[in-house]
Amino acid sequence: MPNKKIKEEIAMSKRELLKLFQVSQEVGLPLSTIQKHVREGKLKAKKNGREYLVTRIDLNSYLGIESNEDALKKDLEIANLKNKVKTYEYQLKNIKNMINNLDNIIEM
Numbered sequence: 001m002p003n004k005k006i007k008e009e010i011a012m013s014k015r016e017l018l019k020l021f022q023v024s025q026e027v028g029l030p031l032s033t034i035q036k037h038v039r040e041g042k043l044k045a046k047k048n049g050r051e052y053l054v055t056r057i058d059l060n061s062y063l064g065i066e067s068n069e070d071a072l073k074k075d076l077e078i079a080n081l082k083n084k085v086k087t088y089e090y091q092l093k094n095i096k097n098m099i100n101n102l103d104n105i106i107e108m
Contacts, residue, residue, distance in 0.1 A: 016056040
């Protein structure tokens with residue numbers, strides 16, 4: 001079932017925690033800059049004892065990268081809209097058939 005797999009991926013990405021020095025290495029910025037951005041609230045981080053931890057989702061948000069969760073929500077919304085369009089197309093087809101039937105009855 002794809003929804004279960006999607007939920008598991010989201011949960012895993014939320015659990016992935018990075019220390020600030022790991023964020024610094026990954027982003028390519030000095031540790032002091034990362035610490036400053038945490039203090040300023042530009043980068044979300046949770047304090048754990050004496051260190052700060054950043055989730056993968058928060059790091060992606062900081063970098064302006066769309067998270068899996070956002071992409072999955074968009075994909076689900078697109079699928080819902082496609083289903084609605086199909087339903088409306090079916091309803092329109094039925095209405096056209098009814099109009100044709102009424103035209104045929106009137107012509108008799």
